[in-house]
Structures are given as structure tokens and as C-alpha cells.
Amino acid sequence: MTMDSAVAERRGRETVRLLLRAEGAVALLLSLAAYNALGYSWWLFALTLLAPDLAMLGYLRDPATGALVYNLAHTYLAPFTLVLIGYLGGFPVLLALAAVWAAHIGLDRLLAYGLKYPAAFKDTHLSRE
Numbered sequence: 001m002t003m004d005s006a007v008a009e010r011r012g013r014e015t016v017r018l019l020l021r022a023e024g025a026v027a028l029l030l031s032l033a034a035y036n037a038l039g040y041s042w043w044l045f046a047l048t049l050l051a052p053d054l055a056m057l058g059y060l061r062d063p064a065t066g067a068l069v070y071n072l073a074h075t076y077l078a079p080f081t082l083v084l085i086g087y088l089g090g091f092p093v094l095l096a097l098a099a100v101w102a103a104h105i106g107l108d109r110l111l112a113y114g115l116k117y118p119a120a121f122k123d124t125h126l127s128r129e
Helices: 003-038 042-048 051-060 063-073 077-089 092-110
Strands: 120-124
Touching: 003 092, 042 092, 051 063, 051 092, 063 120, 077 092
Parallel strands: none
Antiparallel strands: none
């Protein structure tokens, strides 16, 4: 790899990281707006914001299980599923919890906490070890 291509690759990775962090900021802001529109208590928001991080308990078994459980709790598929259940079932509190969950994921991305690879906890799609 030449010096120019190495610099271009590094800049490309930095651009991707910046875009993913900006995307996280947008998700966080949209989630906050949705939560606010639902009119639920901000105490509920504060009490549940870090709940998705309980998925780190999967690491007590082994890194591969930990990464899988953590990633399942830190993709937008999970809160989206909760929105569907809440909306179709008529449970608006689930919509609020989904907004909190999405806000958590957005905040994680903004702070460069990415999805985990099974090799190590700090080896993520936003920062490779």
C-alpha cells in the first residue's frame, strides 16, 4: 500500500465514522422529539435510558455470546419491533420505551460506541482494535 493510498484509506474511515456518528445524533434527536410528543415522564426516560446496556451481561458467558446479545440490543430492529407491538396492541407506553431505546442507540453511535465484533468488547464497527 502506498503512502497516498494509506492516507486516502484513513480519511475514508474517518469520513465513515463521522457519518455514523452524525446519524446517531439524528436518531437521538428524533427519538427525543418522539418521546416528548408522547408526553411521558422524563423520569421514565432517565430511569430506562441505560437499560439496553444490561445486554453486556452476555459477556459473562463469553465474548461471542456477549457480542451477539449486545448487538441485538443495540440495533434499531429491536425498538422498531417494540413500536410495532405497542402500536398494533394499543400499548402507548411501549412506544415511549421504544423511543428511549432508540435514543440510547443514537447516543451510543454519537459517542462512537459501535456494534461489537466477537474478538473483543472494544472491537466495534466504529473503532477496530
